[in-house]
Amino acid sequence: MGEPLQKGYEPHDVEAKWRKHWEETHVFTPDPDAPGEPFSIVIPPPNVTGALHIGHALNLTLIDVLCRHARQKGKNVLWIPGTDHAGIATQNVVERAIALEGADRQSLGRWAFVKKIWEWREDYGHRILDQIGALGASVDWKRLRFTMDDGLSAAVRKVFVSLYNEGLIYKGDYIINWCSRCHTALADDEVEHEQGKGNLWRIRYHLADGAGHVTVATTRPETIPGDTAICVHPEDMRYHHLIGKSAIVPVLGRNIPIIADSYVNMEFGTGALKVTPCHDHNDWMLGKKHDLEFIQVIDENGLMTAESEIYASLPKHECREKIVADIEAAGDLEGVEDMVHAVGHCYRCHTVVEPHVSAQWFVAATKLAPAAHAAVPELTQIFPEVWLKTYYHWLDNIRDWCISRQIWWGHRIPAWTCTSCDALTVAEETPDHCPKCGAAALVQDADVLDTWFSSALWPFSTMGWPDDSRDFERWYPTSVLVTGFDILFFWVARMMMMGLHLTGKTPFRHVYLHALVRDSAGQKMSKSKGNVIDPLEMINKYGCDALRFTLTAFAAMGRDIRLSEDRIEGYRHFVNKLWNAARFALMHLREMPDPVPLENVSGLHNQWILHRLETVKKQMDQALSEYRFNDAAQTGYKFLWNEVCDWYLELLKPDIGLGAQSEDPQRAAAARFVLWTVLRETLILLHPIMPFVTAEIWQALPGAQNEANTVSDLAKERYPAFRPGCLRETEARHMELIQEVIVAVRTIKAELNIAPSHKARLLLRPVDAAQAALLEQNRDMIITLARLESLTTASDTQIPKASASAVVRGCQVIVPLRGTVDLGGELQRLDKELAKLEKEIINTNKKLLNESFTSRAPAEVVAREQEHATKLLETITTLQALKSRFTEALAEDAE
């Protein structure tokens, strides 16, 4: 027996206690040789120096729900935690930190700077891990990984070498996106395009033969020194005669060819395009295609190169001003207009990126993509399905992936150049001599790999691949990848490509893409907007379970989550409700009740709640297996609050000696065991979503322990077995009648301003003998919950004229009115009810009189409508009779 429950739920103490317990007992460290179907998930690794944000909280909560549920279902569950070295992001953070000390990485040097980052990681790397723990994530801490661990780094080198040897990694000159602040290449999808104001200049290029000029339009005049052609559309009659001739580059005076390519848009600008292959992606393509000259005029610092002659060493924006002025002075500027166009920015630091030609390493993604396309949905299924098309489209239009980054923090590219013979060696281990010429002087490539390269290996590198590993054998491929849709391309697609190529298997059977968490106005949360909701602050204020329940309840498929603090506060009430319900139950379960056969238990309320419990067990299980997290949460919520608390706990009070009735030992025994069962199984059902509060209640539940002398840990408990014998549709419907009668009485009281505590007399006139028996058998429930003085059930009961009335499933519900009550109120009530019913019967009859409905709709639907109409008519007739009696009473009263 554990500790009894305190008056109020104190999340902090409880959370700390269970976190510690779970970490110390290693319940989430699985044994690969243990039985059970394998179930595995790898964490989407957060930045090692990062802090937990609400997106992580959502992600981790959903994964945790799946893992805890899978454990309950008897699966052998592995959830690998870990962090990502996050190249550029981390380097930037540390650079900013050392800048405060007046240092910079250049002056420190590579070795010392990287050492600094490792130190930084030692200091701050624990923070994010601690925060993952604070969310209650049931990860296996013994298998904690970091993308720059020895094992994972070895995997990275192995993959690099093997792809290189297969020709799937190559080095080449290419135009890339260059961030002159981060000083590194950026992948296409690391560039964010934003609309910005600019100018469009129209500039004359004189023809070399002196026969006039051609006018081009450009937004970037500073690239003019790098022009190596003018391009027009082959079918553009305005320029047809110029194709093959030469033009002169303004100011510099070089001759360049005029070429034709259908890439050119005749409608835009003047229809004549200046081609600068080194400083524009499309111009690069044209340059390659038409074998143009490549002249680089802007360097990696954003300064003009010597090739730009008189503009050499000017910053590019100054060059722009100067060259425009020079052209204008020469009389060759035809005009300037304002225009809005998209400009690329670095996704990390927001500097404008510059297309830049340099030697880079590439993965031949074009060759890996087809397999990743073909694997879906056969081998890997994507949820929700709307992302399928997006996934396919991206893979079908993929370009080779630039994987080299000119930064210092990351996996160094395992390629060495011989200083004497220039030969390139790619190897897993540092070579001590050049394999070609034997010289010992080898220089390693200065670049590191794109962070996503190591991330792409994460599902198997974390399991010990490429070495023979029991974990890999047992748990790869993983069961499901849970992540945000924003990294479908960055991460998911690349894991698919790498996983398929290297392991021959897709790295996960399912991919569940969850939504983004936005603020209550639908805005993306960001520090600069000041609209972030800090999950740790929420945990602190409302408790972890409240936060987790909120996130789960809002995680509807394919829809963004608009979160606000109010909602978390709201779900805290639910945690509290569970706590209080449990406290009440435990007051009456001082010790383990003696079991009674539940399939044969007596008492309509017992049969009903057990029936509902079975239904909810099935529904929640089903919902989670289909990633309908919100449905699972809502089902649990409604069951506990609206059924267990609002009805069942009240209904069982008479059984256990609360209220007017005297205790019947047999009924009390049954009630206690049913109560114990319902509480016990509800705790299990809610545990994946709310692990802490349920675990705390569980340890106080007598008889929940299954091992002697140990703390009773709900995290180890199995999903409750289904009891088909407890499914009782008929009894559930009978219970609904009782509930409806009770509600009818309550409504009468409320609407006629009769105090709820007023003990009314109630007369019931059942529609038939079966109903009469049912009502009579359950009279205690009605008396207690409707708060009655007396209850008379008989079809021939005299009805006092001054009575309020209602009709429930044909049964007349009569509350005789005495003294102070406002009789006019009852008339209004009856009229309102009758009007509603009449409207309904008109609609139903309209349908039934429609020949095409009765002949074409399924017989079963027609029969249902028919029955509905009959019942409506009966109710109306009865109610009208009651109303006329009541009107007489009013008249008599007036006399």
Next chain:
RNA sequence: GGGCAGUUAGCUCAGUUGGUGGAGCACCGCCCUUACAAGGCGGGGGCCACAGGUUCAAGUCCUGUACUGCCCACCA
């Protein structure tokens, strides 16, 4: 420019295969009933964005329009 979502109660959102629309919060009234006032009971509130179409029957399927959001590609 191409693609994908969304539009349902005052607010935030559910609504599986078409069969007479739900929840939470907010609102109104009554109640401190011995698990819970972070509560209980009852109530009001919606031509499901708009216009067509399919069907006996449309929030649900189809077409179009409007607005909102996102993704991709970017025209020099």
